[in-house]
Amino acid sequence: MPSSTLDQSQFDSIPSCIESFKNGEFLVVLDDPSRENEADLIIAAESITKEQMAFMVRHSSGLxxxxxSAALTDKYALPQxxxxxxxxxxxxxxxxxxxxxxxxxxxxxxHDRSLACRTLADPSATAASFRRPGHVLPCYRAPVVSASAGATPRPPPSSAAWPARSRRA
Known part of the structure; x- marks a missing residue:
């Protein structure tokens, strides 16, 4: 749907979304039509249940x-x-x-994928807390560089799920 046809009243407020996220509810985050024009289904990893994971897999691409954060890639010894x-x-x-x-x-x-997500969000987790390769794809914020624009300032919609500390510039 072109962005010009979107009515802002169709969307929840940011505070409402944050509260829903804290309560372990799913959020649908829409991308800009000029980017990938997709929607991400996100939920807090720290409390995701196997039922919620099954819903995500069943009603999305399954990926x-x-x-x-980039700091966690180091802590967990996760190479690119x-x-x-x-x-x-x-x-x-x-x-x-x-x-x-x-x-x-x-x-x-x-069960296994929800546990992997909860472990990624667990402050006490270490590199030994994970088996590689697996079935959950960690991703982190890295600048996108193009010849004309340099580092792209607009993050993907999944960045809404990144820890606040990893969004600080």
């Missing part, structure tokens, strides 16, 4: 991404998936992960 991204938007994925926990089986189940 589960977990935005984390590729040395140089060919994605024109500069998506910075790390190697995929599963939680390294006795209850994890194949890593693909809703």
């Amino acid at each position: 589960i991404c977990a935005p984390i 998936m590729v040395a140089k991204t060919e994605d024109p938007r500069g998506t910075a994925y790390t190697v995929s992960v599963d939680a390294s926990h006795e209850s994890v089986t194949t890593g693909i189940s809703a």
Whole structure:
């Protein structure tokens, strides 16, 4: 839908969205039509349940991404998936992960993927808390560089889920 046809009254306020996010509710975050023109289904990783994960997988593409800060990529020893991204938007994925926990089986189940997300959000987690490769794709903010514009200031819609400390410039 072109942005000129969007009515701002169709959207919830930022404070309302923050409250919903804190309450463990899903948010649908819309991208700008001039970017990818998509919507991201986001939820707080720290409290995601297997039922919520199953809903995400069933009602989306099934690719589960977990935005984390660049500092956490170091803490968890998660290298970039590729040395140089060919994605024109500069998506910075790390190697995929599963939680390294006795209850994890194949890593693909809703239980296993929700546990991986909760572990990524756990301040006490370490590099040993994860198995690599896995079924959840951590991504982090990296500047997008183009020949004409330099670093692109507009982050992707998934950045709404990034910790506030990783959004500070």
